[in-house]
Amino acid sequence: MGDIVKIAILGGDGFCGWPAALHLSDQGHDVVILDNLSRRRIDEELGTSSLTPIRGIEERLSAWREVSGKEIGFEHLDIARDYEGLLSFLQRFQPEAVVHFAEQRAAPYSMKSAGHKRYTVENNTSATHNLLAAIVESELDIHVVHLGTMGVYGYGTAGMKIPEGYLNVEVPTEDEGDNISQQILYPSNPGSIYHMTKVLDQHLFAFYAKNDSLRITDLHQGIIWGTHTPQTERDERLINRFDYDGDYGTVLNRFLMQAAVGYPLTVHGTGGQTRAFIHLRDMVRCVEIALENPPAAGERVKIFNQMTETHRVRDLANLIAEISGASVEMVPNPRKESAENDLHVVNETFLKLGLKPTTLSEGLLVEVEETARRYAERADLSKIPARSLWTAEQIAGEPESLAVESLIAEQSVDALQR
Amino acid sequence: MGDIVKIAILGGDGFCGWPAALHLSDQGHDVVILDNLSRRRIDEELGTSSLTPIRGIEERLSAWREVSGKEIGFEHLDIARDYEGLLSFLQRFQPEAVVHFAEQRAAPYSMKSAGHKRYTVENNTSATHNLLAAIVESELDIHVVHLGTMGVYGYGTAGMKIPEGYLNVEVPTEDEGDNISQQILYPSNPGSIYHMTKVLDQHLFAFYAKNDSLRITDLHQGIIWGTHTPQTERDERLINRFDYDGDYGTVLNRFLMQAAVGYPLTVHGTGGQTRAFIHLRDMVRCVEIALENPPAAGERVKIFNQMTETHRVRDLANLIAEISGASVEMVPNPRKESAENDLHVVNETFLKLGLKPTTLSEGLLVEVEETARRYAERADLSKIPARSLWTAEQIAGEPESLAVESLIAEQSVDALQR
Numbered sequence: 001m002g003d004i005v006k007i008a009i010l011g012g013d014g015f016c017g018w019p020a021a022l023h024l025s026d027q028g029h030d031v032v033i034l035d036n037l038s039r040r041r042i043d044e045e046l047g048t049s050s051l052t053p054i055r056g057i058e059e060r061l062s063a064w065r066e067v068s069g070k071e072i073g074f075e076h077l078d079i080a081r082d083y084e085g086l087l088s089f090l091q092r093f094q095p096e097a098v099v100h101f102a103e104q105r106a107a108p109y110s111m112k113s114a115g116h117k118r119y120t121v122e123n124n125t126s127a128t129h130n131l132l133a134a135i136v137e138s139e140l141d142i143h144v145v146h147l148g149t150m151g152v153y154g155y156g157t158a159g160m161k162i163p164e165g166y167l168n169v170e171v172p173t174e175d176e177g178d179n180i181s182q183q184i185l186y187p188s189n190p191g192s193i194y195h196m197t198k199v200l201d202q203h204l205f206a207f208y209a210k211n212d213s214l215r216i217t218d219l220h221q222g223i224i225w226g227t228h229t230p231q232t233e234r235d236e237r238l239i240n241r242f243d244y245d246g247d248y249g250t251v252l253n254r255f256l257m258q259a260a261v262g263y264p265l266t267v268h269g270t271g272g273q274t275r276a277f278i279h280l281r282d283m284v285r286c287v288e289i290a291l292e293n294p295p296a297a298g299e300r301v302k303i304f305n306q307m308t309e310t311h312r313v314r315d316l317a318n319l320i321a322e323i324s325g326a327s328v329e330m331v332p333n334p335r336k337e338s339a340e341n342d343l344h345v346v347n348e349t350f351l352k353l354g355l356k357p358t359t360l361s362e363g364l365l366v367e368v369e370e371t372a373r374r375y376a377e378r379a380d381l382s383k384i385p386a387r388s389l390w391t392a393e394q395i396a397g398e399p400e401s402l403a404v405e406s407l408i409a410e411q412s413v414d415a416l417q418r
Numbered sequence: 419m420g421d422i423v424k425i426a427i428l429g430g431d432g433f434c435g436w437p438a439a440l441h442l443s444d445q446g447h448d449v450v451i452l453d454n455l456s457r458r459r460i461d462e463e464l465g466t467s468s469l470t471p472i473r474g475i476e477e478r479l480s481a482w483r484e485v486s487g488k489e490i491g492f493e494h495l496d497i498a499r500d501y502e503g504l505l506s507f508l509q510r511f512q513p514e515a516v517v518h519f520a521e522q523r524a525a526p527y528s529m530k531s532a533g534h535k536r537y538t539v540e541n542n543t544s545a546t547h548n549l550l551a552a553i554v555e556s557e558l559d560i561h562v563v564h565l566g567t568m569g570v571y572g573y574g575t576a577g578m579k580i581p582e583g584y585l586n587v588e589v590p591t592e593d594e595g596d597n598i599s600q601q602i603l604y605p606s607n608p609g610s611i612y613h614m615t616k617v618l619d620q621h622l623f624a625f626y627a628k629n630d631s632l633r634i635t636d637l638h639q640g641i642i643w644g645t646h647t648p649q650t651e652r653d654e655r656l657i658n659r660f661d662y663d664g665d666y667g668t669v670l671n672r673f674l675m676q677a678a679v680g681y682p683l684t685v686h687g688t689g690g691q692t693r694a695f696i697h698l699r700d701m702v703r704c705v706e707i708a709l710e711n712p713p714a715a716g717e718r719v720k721i722f723n724q725m726t727e728t729h730r731v732r733d734l735a736n737l738i739a740e741i742s743g744a745s746v747e748m749v750p751n752p753r754k755e756s757a758e759n760d761l762h763v764v765n766e767t768f769l770k771l772g773l774k775p776t777t778l779s780e781g782l783l784v785e786v787e788e789t790a791r792r793y794a795e796r797a798d799l800s801k802i803p804a805r806s807l808w809t810a811e812q813i814a815g816e817p818e819s820l821a822v823e824s825l826i827a828e829q830s831v832d833a834l835q836r
């Protein structure tokens with residue numbers, strides 16, 4: 001990708017899509033954002049908003065023009081519902097690549113009610129499928145880079161390293177002969193409706209890669225942390241989203257907020273859940289690397305694990321407590337999951353291709369100071385608790401405390417499995 | 419299921435759903451059909467109709483009342499689009515079981531155009547997901563029996579018997595220690611968008627069984643053959659659907675039609691594709707057996723292979739040619755698939771639970787005489803050829819012959835992987 005290429009960023013107004021769009025535009029590529037702004041509408045539905053003062057998409061784009069002299073296009077389009085609009089955009093713009101961030105991405109939000117489950121399944125499945133069907137119909141040769149999640153693997157694989165998408169297995173034969181060796185899509189075990197939609201996406205990709213020779217890269221991403229990239233920092237009007245609410249805020253951001261406002265960091269269960277993380281800056285770089293290394297037509301879907309380190313939740317809490325002086329408190333877990341799990345992940349592809357990871361230990365302090373403390377006054381602390389419960393039994397057995405004001409200080413891992 | 423139970427049949431106006439509804443009503447159960455009659459609308463879209471003179475749903479139901487003294491209820495409802503209607507039906511009727519046939523089920527139809535792909539994905543995924551979400555929301559304990567397909571397994575598993583849904587694999591460890599043994603959902607390899615939707619269904623089921631302890635049985639069904647059951651034969655107004663067109667007609671029905679009208683049976687490619695079959699009567703009995711043997715709450719999805727014999731397409735053609743005196747002709751294959759494949763399938767569960775299979779060799783002659791020849795005059799022979807092509811290359815390379823009249827006599831295996 002030394003050349004200038006045309007790239008469409010689906011979901012380019014979101015937390016990952018916006019810095020990715022700026023980075024790729026900064027590299028000189030011709031970038032167009034497609035977004036239906038649904039994430040902003042969900043903020044209204046939940047009565048929440050980004051801790052950081054994000055601007056409207058038009059203001060963002062004109063600020064970028066002003067600051068960089070570069071133009072990013074914008075199409076207000078629902079890719080799940082407006083197939084014709086998507087197709088005609090592809091035919092008009094003729095992108096070499098599409099980066100697909102445009103999905104409902106919060107696990108707790110996806111579990112809130114039947115309506116939220118249905119919205120998540122329909123939005124995410126149709127968004128992905130419309131894109132694939134439109135590329136086939138357009139007859140253009142477009143590389144699709146999709147943001148998937150580490151959460152499709154499921155956790156707790158005893159002592160085994162999670163490979164990059166595909167697993168070598170041996171199938172015993174009936175006649176006591178040699179085992180048959182096969183490489184299969186890693187068996188999935190999603191922990192929420194949201195994660196399940198990423199499993200469905202995998203099967204859509206596998207089919208279109210096989211049947212139509214579409215070139216697809218699926219990035220199995222860990223939980224993003226960090227808020228700023230060199231581009232978003234150039235002007236406050238370019239600032240990126242920081243979610244800290246019980247639905248969209250990741251565990252890390254919510255710890256950061258609690259630390260910033262002097263609340264104890266509340267850890268669910270034993271805090272023994274291990275999760276994979278990657279800094280926003282590294283995500284942006286990974287997307288670029290993925291764009292530079294497309295699969296050939298006819299090749300199976302390329303799957304990269306996009307994460308740089310793993311941590312247990314209680315260790316994270318301790319790390320932030322250390323930096324910020326906050327205390328740590330343990331509370332019951334609203335998720336249906338095992339209390340403790342190990343997580344070992346292969347992430348060689350990106351490292352070999354030149355990724356230089358930003359580590360939590362170097363970056364966290366900056367986050368506490370330059371994001372959480374700086375904008376703490378904008379925070380609505382009543383939005384921090386996670387109120388989504390995973391099952392009917394959990395809803396029936398909901399502890400009193402989950403409904404009361406004291407909850408303001410509660411920290412959840414609900415948003416962990418990004 | 420010795421007792422009378424309340425059973426909802428989703429898609430109960432269709433080829434499988436109708437005889438299943440009659441059979442279960444005949445057994446004394448309280449049966450309600452939910453159907454949006456989309457299959458009849460698709461007949462209009464394609465300009466086709468059932469070879470057999472099927473009646474409207476209201477006439478069917480009143481004929482059954484007259485003949486049997488039994489009442490089958492009917493709700494005209496789109497389960498993919500009318501979630502509230504589905505939920506309120508469940509709350510009102512409080513079924514013990516739901517049999518879910520309500521999906522777009524033709525592989526060639528699902529490949530016709532981007533619109534058909536999108537319809538199939540959205541209809542099937544939303545139908546299944548709405549059902550699962552509605553059951554959770556209703557808080558009723560309902561056993562879901564779903565009709566899946568043998569086609570999710572993909573074909574060509576070298577010498578290995580296809581197990582019932584789950585595969586034992588060994589995962590080599592890195593440290594040269596013992597392999598880890600695991601049982602996983604059989605790796606899928608769907609051959610069309612339609613088949614892919616059944617793969618998506620599997621992941622929806624796995625999630626809801628795990629997260630919400632829903633009780634689900636998924637029947638991986640072979641290609642149905644045969645038209646009549648003892649109930650549909652009681653009165654001509656109860657007659658079942660017989661599809662012979664290029665989209666919905668299975669290979670067998672289309673051979674039967676060709677034989678009945680004196681055309682050569684055209685086999686695609688070498689005719690070396692092996693497929694699994696089951697008679698309509700046995701399907702109905704399998705559904706009953708599945709209803710009698712639900713999984714416990716908290717158990718994983720029960721998967722049964724619902725097929726009784728496998729045949730190569732050329733052997734089928736020869737069998738029918740023998741019975742009917744027709745000749746056999748070979749033509750190019752419009753599908754993207756391997757020319758020859760073996761297929762060995764485990765189907766012990768149903769046999770152990772008492773299924774007595776009807777074999778092709780006993781039943782085929784009846785079909786030629788009592789269905790194909792009897793209604794041959796109603797046939798529109800121009801509808802027999804399969805016109806859906808799987809990929810852009812195939813569309814570009816479409817042989818002249820696929821567009822001309824001579825095609826009337828062409829036989830396709832497009833509808834094979836039922």
Ligand SMILES: NC(=O)c1ccc[n+]([C@@H]2O[C@H](COP(=O)([O-])OP(=O)(O)OC[C@H]3O[C@@H](n4cnc5c(N)ncnc54)[C@H](O)[C@@H]3O)[C@@H](O)[C@H]2O)c1
Pocket residue numbers: 010011012013014015016017034035036037038039040077078079080081100101102103104105123127147148149150221222223224225241250418
């Ligand atoms: N944030 C994380 O920690 C994380 C971790 C792993 C994977 N991911 C994945 O990365 C992607 C982006 O995540 P994010 O954190 O930026 O989420 P986000 O919600 O901030 O951004 C998603 C964007 O997509 C848009 N969108 C959603 N549905 C759309 C539709 N139908 N048509 C057009 N636009 C639509 C939204 O308006 C939003 O701007 C998601 O697919 C997510 O699953 C994120």
Ligand SMILES: NC(=O)c1ccc[n+]([C@@H]2O[C@H](COP(=O)([O-])OP(=O)(O)OC[C@H]3O[C@@H](n4cnc5c(N)ncnc54)[C@H](O)[C@@H]3O)[C@@H](O)[C@H]2O)c1
Pocket residue numbers: 428429430431432433434435452453454455456457458495496497498499518519520521522523541545565566567568639640641642643659668836
């Ligand atoms: N026929 C076969 O050989 C075969 C083989 C394997 C599996 N199956 C499966 O068995 C099931 C039934 O197949 P069939 O041959 O009876 O198909 P069919 O098309 O004759 O019947 C399906 C019925 O479902 C209804 N339907 C579809 N979408 C609906 C919706 N959204 N809401 C309400 N009703 C809806 C249709 O109107 C139709 O009456 C399908 O799921 C199919 O995949 C069939």
